[in-house]
Structures are given as C-alpha cells and as structure tokens.
Amino acid sequence: MSSPSPHAERSGAIVAVLAGAGITVSLMQTLIVPLIGELPVLLDTTATDASWTLTSTLLAGAVATPVFGRLGDLYGKRRLMLACAALLTLGSLICALSSTLVPVVAGRTLQGFGLPLISLGISVMRDVLPPERLGSAMALMSSSLGVGGAMGLPLAAAIAQSADWHALFWLSSAGGVLIGVLLLAVVPESPVRARSRFDLPGTIGLATGLVCLLLAVTKGQDWGWTSGTVLGLLAAAPIVFAVWGFWELRTDAPLVDLRVSAGRQVLVTNLVSVLIGFSMYAMSLVVIQVLQLPESTGYGMGQTMIQAGLWMAPGGLVMMAVSPLAARLVAARGPKIALTLGALVISAGYALAALIMDRPWQMLLFTMLISAGVGLSYASMPALIMGAVPLTETAAANGLNSLARSIGTSVSASVVGVILAHMTVPLGPVSVPSEAGFRTGLAIGAVSALLAALVSLALPPRKSAPSLLLEPPVKAAA
Numbered sequence: 001m002s003s004p005s006p007h008a009e010r011s012g013a014i015v016a017v018l019a020g021a022g023i024t025v026s027l028m029q030t031l032i033v034p035l036i037g038e039l040p041v042l043l044d045t046t047a048t049d050a051s052w053t054l055t056s057t058l059l060a061g062a063v064a065t066p067v068f069g070r071l072g073d074l075y076g077k078r079r080l081m082l083a084c085a086a087l088l089t090l091g092s093l094i095c096a097l098s099s100t101l102v103p104v105v106a107g108r109t110l111q112g113f114g115l116p117l118i119s120l121g122i123s124v125m126r127d128v129l130p131p132e133r134l135g136s137a138m139a140l141m142s143s144s145l146g147v148g149g150a151m152g153l154p155l156a157a158a159i160a161q162s163a164d165w166h167a168l169f170w171l172s173s174a175g176g177v178l179i180g181v182l183l184l185a186v187v188p189e190s191p192v193r194a195r196s197r198f199d200l201p202g203t204i205g206l207a208t209g210l211v212c213l214l215l216a217v218t219k220g221q222d223w224g225w226t227s228g229t230v231l232g233l234l235a236a237a238p239i240v241f242a243v244w245g246f247w248e249l250r251t252d253a254p255l256v257d258l259r260v261s262a263g264r265q266v267l268v269t270n271l272v273s274v275l276i277g278f279s280m281y282a283m284s285l286v287v288i289q290v291l292q293l294p295e296s297t298g299y300g301m302g303q304t305m306i307q308a309g310l311w312m313a314p315g316g317l318v319m320m321a322v323s324p325l326a327a328r329l330v331a332a333r334g335p336k337i338a339l340t341l342g343a344l345v346i347s348a349g350y351a352l353a354a355l356i357m358d359r360p361w362q363m364l365l366f367t368m369l370i371s372a373g374v375g376l377s378y379a380s381m382p383a384l385i386m387g388a389v390p391l392t393e394t395a396a397a398n399g400l401n402s403l404a405r406s407i408g409t410s411v412s413a414s415v416v417g418v419i420l421a422h423m424t425v426p427l428g429p430v431s432v433p434s435e436a437g438f439r440t441g442l443a444i445g446a447v448s449a450l451l452a453a454l455v456s457l458a459l460p461p462r463k464s465a466p467s468l469l470l471e472p473p474v475k476a477a478a
Contacts, residue, residue, distance in 0.1 A: 011129050011133045013186050014128065014187055014188070015125070015129070015137045015140065015141075017187055018125065018137075018141055019121075019137075019140045019144050020179075021081070021085075021117050021121060021179045021183065022117060022118045022121055022141050022148065023148040023151070024148065024175045024178070025088065025115060025118060025148065025179075026118070026144060026145045026146070026147070026148025026149050027148035027149070027151055027152040027155070028092075028111055028114060028148075029057065029061075029152070030148070030156060031168045031169075031171070032053055032054065032108070032168070033152075033153060033156060034153070034157040034305050035156075035168070036050075036051075038165075043099065043100060043101045044101075045101045048222045049101055051219075051222060052101070052105045052108075053101075054108075054218075055215070055218050056106075056112065057109065057112040058112065058214060058218060058406070058410060059109075059211055059214055059215065060110070060111075060113055060115075061112040061113070061115035062214055062410075063207045063211070064084075064113045064115060064116050065119055065399040065400075065402045065403050066206065066255070066256060066396060066400050066403050067116075067203050067206070067207070067255065068080050068083075068116035068399065069116060069120065069123070069397070069398060069399025070199070070255050070256070070395065070399070071198065072120050072123065072395035073123075073193070073392055073393060073395045073396050074193065074196065074198060076189050076190060077120045077124045077190045077395055078187055078188070079189065080116070080120055081116075081121065081183055081187070082180055082183055082184065083113075084113055084115075084116050084117045084120070085114065085117070085176050085177075085179040086176070087111075087114060088110070088111055088113065088114030088117075088175075088176040089176030089177055090107075090110050091106075091108065091109065091110025091112075092169045092170075092172040092176055093169070093173050094107030094110065095107035095108065095111075095169040095172075096166050096170045096173055097166075107169070115402070116402075117179070118141065118145060119398035119399045119401070119402040120399075121141050122138055122141050122142065122386075122398050123190070123394040123395040123398050124190050125137045126391075126394055127391070127394075128187075128188050128191075135328075135330055135331050136324055138379070138382040139323035139324065139327040139378075139379035140320065140323045141382075142323070142375075142379050142381065143320050143323045143375050143379065145405075146280075146315070146316045146319040146371060146374060146375065147316040147319055147320050148316070149284075149316060150313045150316025150317070150319075150371075151313055153288075153308075153309035154306050154310045154312075155309075156309075157304075157306040157309050158306055159171065161305075161306065192392060192394075193392065194392035194393065195392075196253035197253045198253070198255075199248075199251060199253055199254055202247055202248055202254055202255035202256070203255055205240060205243060205244030205247060205248075206255060208244075209237055209240040210403075212233045212234075212236045212240055213233070213234075213407075214407070215233055216230050216233035216234045216237065217410050217413075217414045218410055218413065218414065220414055221418065221421065225418075255396070256396060256400060257389075257393060257396075260388075260389050260390075260393060261400060263388055264458070264459070265459060265460055266388050266397065268455060268456065268458045269384040270401055270404040272339060272377070272381075272452045273381060273401055273404035274404045274408040275408060275448045275449070275451050276342075276377045276378070276408065276448075276452050277404070277408025277409045277412065278408040278411055278415075278445070279343075279350075279370075279374075279412070279446075279448040279452065280374045280412075280445075281408070281412035281416075282412050282441055282442065282444055282445030282448065283349075283350075283353075283367060283370050283445055284312075285413065285416045285417070286416070286438050286441045286445075287311075287363055287367055288308055288312065289433060289438070290357070290363065290438055291303040291312075291360060291363060292304070292305065292308050293433075297425070297432065297435075299357075299358075299435040299438070301360050301363075303360060307360075311364055312367060314364060314367075314368055314371075315367045315368055315371035318368045318371040318372050318375065319372070319374060319378070320375075321375075322371075322372050322375035322379070323379055325376075326342075326376045326379030326380065329376070330379065330380055330383050335380035335383040335384045336384070336456065336460075336461070338376050338377075338379060339377055339380040339456045339459070341376055342374065342375070342376030342377030342380065343373065343449050343450070343452040343453035343456060344453050345369065345370075346373035346377070346445075346449035347373075347446055347449040347453065348373070349367070349368075349369035349373060350366070350370065350442055350446030350449060351446065352366040352369060353370075354439070354442065354443075354446075357438075357439075373449070381401055382398060382401075385397050415444065416441040416444065416445075419440050419441055419444070420438070422437075423436055423437030423440060424437065
C-alpha cells in the first residue's frame with residue numbers, strides 16, 4: 001500500500017494552478033486569430049508572409065513539446081514549466097514592443113514554447129498528487145486546451161476591436177508572469193528523474209522531420225501543393241524520420257523510446273489522438289466561418305467575430321464540465337471505454353450538424369455535443385499513456401501524445417482548407433466557401449471521429465492495462 005502524498009493537503013491548489021496554466025497557454029494560441037485579416041496592413045507585409053505568425057507558433061510548439069517533455073524527465077518537470085513560462089513571456093513582450101514582421105514572428109515562435117506546459121503539467125500531477133485526486137485532475141488538465149481556445153477567441157476579438165492590437169500581447173505577457181509566479185509558489189518539483197544523458201542528435205533529427213512535415217502541410221496552400229518546395233519537404237520528411245528512428249533504436253539514451261511508443265497501448269492511443277485532433281479542428285474551421293459569412297449567401301449567419309466567438313465559447317466550458325464525469329468513467333470502466341465513447345459522441349455531434357445548421361443556436365447545440373466528446377476523449381488519453389510507460393518516461397510520453405494531437409489539427413487545417421478553397425461560390429467580387437464545401441468538411445470530421453472509435457477498439461482490455469492510479473510515485477535515487 002502506498003504512503004500518503006506529502007502534498008495531499010494542497011492538492012487542490014496544485015490542480016488549480018496547473019489547470020489555470022494550461023488554460024492560459026492555450027488561450028495565448030488563439031489571441032492572434034482576430035488579427036489575421038488585418039496583419040498584412042498592421043505589419044506592412046503580404047498575406048502569405050503574415051501567415052508565418054501562426055505557422056511559427058505551430059512549428060515551435062510541435063518541436064518543443066516532446067523535447068521539453070524529455071528534458072522534464074531528466075532535469076525536473078517544474079523547472080521546464082518555468083522555462084516555458086519565461087519563453088512565453090519573453091515572446092509576448094517582443095510582440096508587444098514590435099510593429100514589423102520579423103520580430104513579431106520571432107516573438108510568436110517563443111510563445112510556441114509555452115505549449116509543453118500542458119503535457120508537463122499532466123506528468124507533474126502523476127508524480128505529486130494523491131491517487132484519489134489524479135484521475136479528475138488529469139481530466140481537467142486535458143480539457144484546458146479546449147477551454148482556453150474557446151475562451152480566447154471572443155476575448156481577443158473584444159480587445160482587438162476596442163484597443164490597440166499590442167494590448168493582446170501585453171495581456172499575454174502578464175499571463176506568462178502570473179503562470180511563473182504561481183508555479184513557483186504552489187507547485188512542487190517532481191521527485192521523479194530519469195538517469196541518462198540528453199539525446200541531442202535525436203532532438204535535431206526529430207525537429208528536422210517535424211519541420212519538414214508540418215511546414216509542407218501548413219504552407220502547401222500558399223506555396224502550391226505541386227511546387228518543388230512542398231514536394232521536396234514531403235519527400236524529405238519520411239527519410240529524416242527513418243534515419244531518426246534508426247538512431248533512436250540504437251542509442252542507449254533515446255529522446256523517444258520507440259520500443260515503448262510502439263507498444264500497443266501507446267501506439268493506438270497516439271493514432272486515435274491524431275484522428276480526434278483532426279475531427280475537432282474540422283468543426284472549428286467550419287463553424288467559425290459559417291457564423292461570420294453574410295446572410296446573403298443563404299447559409300451564412302452574419303455574426304461579428306465577437307458574436308461568433310461567444311457562440312463557440314460554451315464548447316470549451318462543456319469540455320471542463322465533462323472532465324469530472326470522464327474521470328469517473330475512466331475509474332469505473334477504464335480509459336478505453338471513455339476514449340471510444342468520446343469518439344462516438346463526436347460522431348453523433350457531426351450527425352446532428354447534418355440535420356441542423358440554419359441558426360446560431362443550432363450551431364451551438366452540435367458544437368457542444370462535439371466538445372463533450374472531445375472532452376471525454378482527451379480525459380482518457382493521459383491515463384492510457386501513463387498506464388503504459390515507466391514513471392521516468394511520463395513527460396516525454398505525454399509530450400509525444402500532445403504532438404500527435406497537433407499533427408491531427410495541422411493536417412485537418414490543410415485538408416479542410418483545400419476543400420473550402422476549391423468548393424466556392426461568388427459573393428460580389430470575391431469567392432467564398434460554398435455550403436456544400438462546409439458540409440463536406442463536416443463529413444470528413446465525422447469520418448475521422450468514426451475511425452478514431454474503430455481504432456480505439458484495438459486497445460488492450462482493461463485487465464491487461466496497468467493502472468497508473470495504483471502505481472505510487474518513485475523518488476529518484478540519491
């Protein structure tokens with residue numbers, strides 16, 4: 001029987017700070033969305049170059065999440081969370097003090113290094129919280145990504161319309177400082193350490209492969225899918241990953257333990273994460289545009305950015321509300337059931353969308369249902385990952401799972417973007433996505449969710465999956 005956690009008395013405060021950090025970090029990722037259309041003018045650049053303010057954050061977050069996870073396993077998870085908060089703050093300050101493209105892109109890149117806070121926070125929870133608090137805490141932390149994203153859109157739109165755009169980054173600077181102070185004051189350092197060296201060649205290999213893949217996926221529409229640059233990047237990515245995998249399997253201190261990651265439970269969970277990420281983002285891309293298109297199209301709803309954000313915000317709150325239910329379901333029936341059910345609920349939400357998409361309140365109904373499914377799915381993933389990896393690998397494994405979600409959202413943005421760009425109708429002097437295009441995007445999201453449910457059935461039954469709740473934290477050797 002495990003001894004009581006030394007931090008049990010302040011576990012509520014620890015959970016609140018970590019979940020708040022997750023919400024704050026995810027909120028930062030959406031702060032710039034209301035400015036996208038105006039950035040070419042604000043930064044005196046082209047629309048293609050202005051899009052780097054989004055692409056740079058995505059690339060930085062994707063690379064940093066597994067790398068910072070491994071660094072957290074080696075050198076302390078709270079220490080790396082503080083580094084994330086510092087980089088987020090520095091990047092925000094650079095953006096707040098700049099009005100040209102290059103420094104703003106540099107600042108947004110540094111902001112992307114804040115994203116590992118979420119996976120690191122989940123790993124800290126396993127190490128310092130009492131077992132009875134762990135399930136609900138991880139579910140809440142997992143939901144923070146959706147909560148922050150949903151809340152960020154209307155908040156950012158309101159600030160952008162009522163104040164100078166730099167105020168958005170002053171706000172994120174304050175948020176980064178607050179995260180750092182609260183982490184220092186409330187969250188203890190994890191006693192768990194991996195005893196090995198840091199895999200620098202593996203880090204370079206993974207970063208190179210991810211940049212090749214994600215750069216091609218995110219910039220393919222701008223550069224042309226048949227351009228030499230995009231085709232070259234798509235060809236290089238699998239070659240780089242193959243070489244990287246060869247190295248990781250032969251080094252005694254890999255950045256990512258591929259033998260563990262290739263295990264049935266971890267591999268299937270990560271595959272489902274890609275599909276759930278794809279499905280979730282497809283909904284976001286479609287709904288926000290339909291809400292804002294003019295009513296003269298016959299299917300648009302003529303909402304302002306603030307109004308559209310407010311219609312979408314309850315979805316994030318639903319994720320948070322579902323997290324306690326998800327934790328109870330994981331404890332009672334196992335994370336496999338919760339993950340499969342979540343994917344099926346997402347599919348049901350898309351089915352509802354096929355029937356009702358005429359009024360904002362109807363959009364609200366099916367987005368809330370889809371968000372509930374995402375909340376169930378996200379809540380189960382940390383339990384599946386950490387129930388199948390050693391204690392000294394939890395941050396790296398959670399980072400890889402977060403990366404899988406990011407790959408899903410990136411691919412979704414590209415696939416749905418291509419569909420909406422090619423299925424258009426004229427609206428005055430411009431073309432806008434057609435209703436058929438939006439419905440096709442929703443259908444693809446539904447198929448992705450159904451595939452996620454089917455793939456999740458390949459997870460091992462509960463009796464063969466070790467329970468992380470029964471495994472007490474192990475302190476590092478002296």
